[in-house]
Amino acid sequence: MEKIIILCIIFMMVVIFLKWKHKDGHSHGEETHHHKIGHKHGEGSSIDFYAYASKIKHWNATFKVSLSVLTLILCIVLDNIYVSVVVIIAMFYLTVVKGKLSLHGYLSILTIPIVFILLSTFTIAIDFSKQPIGQYNLYLGFCYVFTSQAKLKNVTFLLLKIFAAISALQMMTLSTPSSEIIYVLRKAHVPKLIIELMSLIYRYIFILMDVYTKMKNSAESRQGYCDFKTSCYTFGSIASNMLVISLNKANAYYDAMEARCYDGDIIFLEEDKNIELKQIIIAAAFIIFLILIWSFTR
Numbered sequence: 001m002e003k004i005i006i007l008c009i010i011f012m013m014v015v016i017f018l019k020w021k022h023k024d025g026h027s028h029g030e031e032t033h034h035h036k037i038g039h040k041h042g043e044g045s046s047i048d049f050y051a052y053a054s055k056i057k058h059w060n061a062t063f064k065v066s067l068s069v070l071t072l073i074l075c076i077v078l079d080n081i082y083v084s085v086v087v088i089i090a091m092f093y094l095t096v097v098k099g100k101l102s103l104h105g106y107l108s109i110l111t112i113p114i115v116f117i118l119l120s121t122f123t124i125a126i127d128f129s130k131q132p133i134g135q136y137n138l139y140l141g142f143c144y145v146f147t148s149q150a151k152l153k154n155v156t157f158l159l160l161k162i163f164a165a166i167s168a169l170q171m172m173t174l175s176t177p178s179s180e181i182i183y184v185l186r187k188a189h190v191p192k193l194i195i196e197l198m199s200l201i202y203r204y205i206f207i208l209m210d211v212y213t214k215m216k217n218s219a220e221s222r223q224g225y226c227d228f229k230t231s232c233y234t235f236g237s238i239a240s241n242m243l244v245i246s247l248n249k250a251n252a253y254y255d256a257m258e259a260r261c262y263d264g265d266i267i268f269l270e271e272d273k274n275i276e277l278k279q280i281i282i283a284a285a286f287i288i289f290l291i292l293i294w295s296f297t298r
Contacts, residue, residue, distance in 0.1 A: 047109065047173055048206075054099040054175040060275035061180035062187065067283050068172035074287070075164045078294040081157050084164035086293060090286065091167035099175050109174065113166050117159060125155040178202055183270045196266045204249075211245055212238065 051057065056064075075087055096106050126147050132139070134146030172181070178199070185195050215238050219225065224234035 048177060050101055050105060050109070050174045051177045054095075054101060056094065056099045056175045057177070058273060059175070059279065060273045061176050062184050063275045063279060063283070064172055064176050065181060065184045068168045070287060071168040071290075072165050074290050075161055075168065078290065079157075079161065080294045080297060081160055082293050082297045083290050084157075084160040086290060087164040088160070088167050091164075091171045095167075095171045095174050101174060106170075106174070109170060110166070114163075117162050117166075121155045121159050121162075124158070125151050127151075179268055180271075182268055186268070186270075192265070199266065199268075204253075207249060207253075208242065208246055211249070212242060215241065 071087055071091070075084060092106075095101055096103060126145050127134075129137075129144050129146055132144050132146070134144075135148045137144045137146035182195055182199055185198075186192075219234045219238065223230070225231045
C-alpha cells in the first residue's frame with residue numbers, strides 16, 4: 001500500500017508539472033520577465049513580491065494565518081500519510097491555482113527547505129555498522145552503510161509530513177504580506193517586543209541580501225571567481241565587508257527611525273478585510289475532512 005501511495009504522489013506531481021508547463025507555454029516570455037522582476041533585489045525579496053501579487057491577497061489575513069497554523073498543527077498531531085498528501089494538494093491548489101502563482105516560482109521558493117529536508121531525512125534513513133546488517137547495505141572499505149524497508153518507510157512518511165507542514169506555511173507567506181502577518185500577531189496579543197524585532201529582522205535580512213547581491217555581481221564582473229583560490233579570497237573579502245556594511249546600515253536606519261519620531265513603538269498600517277461566510281464553511285469542511293481521513297486510516 002505504501003508503494004502505491006508513493007507512486008501515485010510521483011505520478012500526480014508529474015501530471016501537474018506537465019499541465020502547467022503546457023498552459024504557461026503561450027505566455028512564457030511574459031512570465032519570465034514577471035519572475036525576474038520579483039528577484040531583481042535579491043532572492044528573498046521575491047517572497048513579498050509574490051504575496052502582493054497573489055490573487056488571494058484580498059482574503060482576510062486572520063483567516064489565512066489561522067487556517068495555515070491549524071493545518072500545520074493537524075499535520076504534526078495526526079501524523080498520517082493520507083492527511084499529509086491531502087494537505088500538500090490543498091495548499092498547492094490555494095497557492096498556485098487560486099493565488100495564480102507560477103509553478104516555477106512556487107518550486108523555486110520551496111527549493112531551500114526541500115534541500116534541508118532531504119539532507120535531514122537522508123541521515124535518518126541510513127546507518128553505519130562493521131557488520132553487513134540490514135536489508136540493503138554497501139561496503140565502503142572500513143564500514144557498512146545499511147538501511148531497511150522499515151527505515152525507508154518511516155523516512156517517506158516523515159518527508160511527506162514535513163513537506164505538508166511547509167506547504168501550509170508557504171501558503172500563508174506567499175499570499176499574505178509580512179505587514180498583515182504582523183497585524184494578526186498584534187491582534188493575538190503577541191508581546192510587542194517580539195513583533196517589532198521580527199519586523200526589523202525580516203526587513204534587514206533583505207537589505208543585507210540586496211547588498212550581498214550587488215557585491216557579488218561586482219566581484220563577478222571583475223573575474224573574482226575565475227578560480228578556486230580567487231573565489232576563496234573574494235568570499236572572505238565580501239564576508240568582512242558585509243560585517244562593516246551591516247553595522248553602518250544599522251546605524252543609518254536607526255537614525256532614520258529617530259528622525260521620524262521613533263519612541264520605542266513601531267506603528268504599522270493596519271487594514272481590516274472582510275471575511276466571507278463561504279470561506280469559513282469551506283475551511284471548516286476541510287479541517288473536518290482531515291480529521292475524518294485520520295480516523296478512517298489510522
